[in-house]
Amino acid sequence: xxxxxxxxxxxHRLRDLAPRVLGAIIRRFRDFANAEDAVQEALLAAxxxxxxxxxxxxxxxxxxxxxxRRMYDYKRTELARQRRETAASxxxxxxxxxxxxxxxxxxxxxxxxxxMCCHPALTPPSxxxxxxxxxxxxxxxxxxxxxxxxxxxxxxxxxxxxxxxxASGVPxxxxxxxxxxxxxxxxxxxxxxxxNEGYTSSAGPQLQRFDLSDEAIRLTRAVHNLLPDxxxxxGLLALMLLTDARRAARTGGDGELIPLTKQDRTLWDRExxxxxxxxxxxxxxxxxxxxxxxxxxxxxxxxxxARAEDTDWPQILALxxxxxxxxxxxxxxxNRAIAAxxxxxxxxxxxxxxxxxxxxxxxxxxxxxxxxxxxxxxxxDHQAAIAHYRLAAGRTTSxxxxxxxxxxxxxxxxxxxx
Amino acid sequence: MKYILMMNCPKDGYDWFxxxxxxxxxxxxxxxxxxxxxxxxxxxxxxxxxxxxxKQAKIVRAGKDGAPVTDGVFPxxxxxxxxxxxxDVETPEQAYAIAARASAAPGPGGVPSNMPIEVRQVMSSAxxxxx
Numbered sequence: 143x144x145x146x147x148x149x150x151x152x153x154h155r156l157r158d159l160a161p162r163v164l165g166a167i168i169r170r171f172r173d174f175a176n177a178e179d180a181v182q183e184a185l186l187a188a189x190x191x192x193x194x195x196x197x198x199x200x201x202x203x204x205x206x207x208x209x210x211r212r213m214y215d216y217k218r219t220e221l222a223r224q225r226r227e228t229a230a231s232x233x234x235x236x237x238x239x240x241x242x243x244x245x246x247x248x249x250x251x252x253x254x255x256x257x258m259c260c261h262p263a264l265t266p267p268s269x270x271x272x273x274x275x276x277x278x279x280x281x282x283x284x285x286x287x288x289x290x291x292x293x294x295x296x297x298x299x300x301x302x303x304x305x306x307x308x309a310s311g312v313p314x315x316x317x318x319x320x321x322x323x324x325x326x327x328x329x330x331x332x333x334x335x336x337x338n339e340g341y342t343s344s345a346g347p348q349l350q351r352f353d354l355s356d357e358a359i360r361l362t363r364a365v366h367n368l369l370p371d372x373x374x375x376x377g378l379l380a381l382m383l384l385t386d387a388r389r390a391a392r393t394g395g396d397g398e399l400i401p402l403t404k405q406d407r408t409l410w411d412r413e414x415x416x417x418x419x420x421x422x423x424x425x426x427x428x429x430x431x432x433x434x435x436x437x438x439x440x441x442x443x444x445x446x447x448a449r450a451e452d453t454d455w456p457q458i459l460a461l462x463x464x465x466x467x468x469x470x471x472x473x474x475x476x477n478r479a480i481a482a483x484x485x486x487x488x489x490x491x492x493x494x495x496x497x498x499x500x501x502x503x504x505x506x507x508x509x510x511x512x513x514x515x516x517x518x519x520x521x522x523d524h525q526a527a528i529a530h531y532r533l534a535a536g537r538t539t540s541x542x543x544x545x546x547x548x549x550x551x552x553x554x555x556x557x558x559x560x
Numbered sequence: 561m562k563y564i565l566m567m568n569c570p571k572d573g574y575d576w577f578x579x580x581x582x583x584x585x586x587x588x589x590x591x592x593x594x595x596x597x598x599x600x601x602x603x604x605x606x607x608x609x610x611x612x613x614x615k616q617a618k619i620v621r622a623g624k625d626g627a628p629v630t631d632g633v634f635p636x637x638x639x640x641x642x643x644x645x646x647x648d649v650e651t652p653e654q655a656y657a658i659a660a661r662a663s664a665a666p667g668p669g670g671v672p673s674n675m676p677i678e679v680r681q682v683m684s685s686a687x688x689x690x691x
Binding site for chain 1: 561562600601602603604605606607648650681682683684685686687688
């Protein structure tokens with residue numbers, strides 16, 4: 143028996159095993175919904191028994207065995223019920239476990255499971271919850287507390303997601319080449335949503351929440367290890383690392399938002415920045431450039447500036463031009479307006495906002511009002527800036543953001559009584 | 561996105577409810593019970609509470625030394641919170657649909673009461689990073 147690892151280490155190692163164990167159980171029993179429950183119970187048993195009784199030599203085999211036993215229990219209960227109903231069969235005997243269960247364990251089913259949990263038949267909240275449990279190995283209670291909903295609510299959400307998967311009849315295998323790109327995009331989107339949800343936890347009310355950003359990074363890294371040549375997977379991982387690197391500087395002592403330009407850059411996590419840059423450098427020359435890589439490249443340009451005024455805005459503007467050509471997303475147009483203002487002056491940015499007004503998709507969105515307020519402030523039109531900061535404050539649904547916008551308006555009011 | 565659905569009533573609303581025939585009261589309670597159960601099972605319910613009679617409400621202010629100074633509720637107030645639901649849904653329309661279900665709770669004679677339900681978004685979404 144090896145040295146007892148620290149709690150955090152062993153917890154991570156345990157959760158790394160979750161998708162492998164689940165894959166093995168699904169292959170053997172062909173029943174995703176029950177297999178998922180069985181693996182959860184095995185993980186819980188391990189979390190209790192291992193620290194007390196010592197770590198098994200082969201943790202994966204241990205988990206597979208415990209989960210399999212649980213599956214036989216389920217099947218037995220199911221058969222007993224069927225027998226009561228139909229007075230049937232000695233099928234139970236055929237299910238008796240062979241001495242020393244041999245299940246192939248060299249396969250990593252993380253990818254297949256991710257494709258399954260992020261199936262387009264599921265709504266994003268269901269896909270997120272199921273991914274965190276089946277692939278992330280988190281308990282329902284942990285996921286519920288991360289999303290600030292009661293455990294019973296989250297349990298229902300997960301169980302309904304499993305029913306949808308069952309109803310959709312998705313086979314337990316990798317998608318065909320034909321549908322693979324689409325499906326991988328859905329997986330990356332779910333991982334991206336989990337990462338973004340982590341933003342809420344760092345800024346929300348002071349409650350104990352599981353760190354979703356860390357979890358998203360861990361899962362995306364697992365996908366990257368399995369698909370090292372996929373440039374968009376690497377791009378997404380780089381984007382997460384380069385954004386998360388600024389976490390400590392993003393909020394102040396009272397949970398207040400600190401804008402990028404005012405952040406204490408010495409608080410940025412150098413290790414994460416370097417890891418993100420290395421990923422980008424390795425993938426950019428590989429040909430086709432995707433949206434995640436471009437966003438990562440923009441994050442990298444911010445991270446590489448020692449001071450806000452050193453930011454390479456012309457390069458950022460060029461990257462937003464590329465992004466805009468790639469996707470017709472009004473948020474990209476909005477960010478591009480900021481970059482244009484930094485390169486060509488606030489009036490150039492305000493002109494682009496005019497185009498967004500005409501576009502209409504961001505009408506009434508607080509972010510459009512807030513960017514307009516910021517550019518009006520840069521242009522020296524303080525009264526109009528105050529009005530738009532207040533408009534944005536009234537429209538955001540993020541409490542720290544509202545506080546920031548109201549403070550900006552008040553600051554302008556007091557410093558420019560014109 | 562989370563929404564709070566607020567059910568309001570006048571100050572004597574609880575007396576009015578208590579004066580209804582027993583079967584109407586029971587029908588209303590059964591309706592609310594089944595609505596809550598259904599919201600829990602659909603994975604949408606965050607929390608729900610019914611509040612005590614507004615006549616017991618107190619308005620509290622900090623007095624000297626921070627000691628509480630209590631007062632009755634404002635006599636001019638017309639509306640009081642009677643209960644609320646917080647739901648976690650994907651679109652505002654889903655919140656409105658749940659509010660409409662609550663609004664149809666049976667009143668006198670088992671007829672849908674169509675009481676007004678105030679729907680407000682809870683400020684819990686993620687902030688954007690500011691330049």
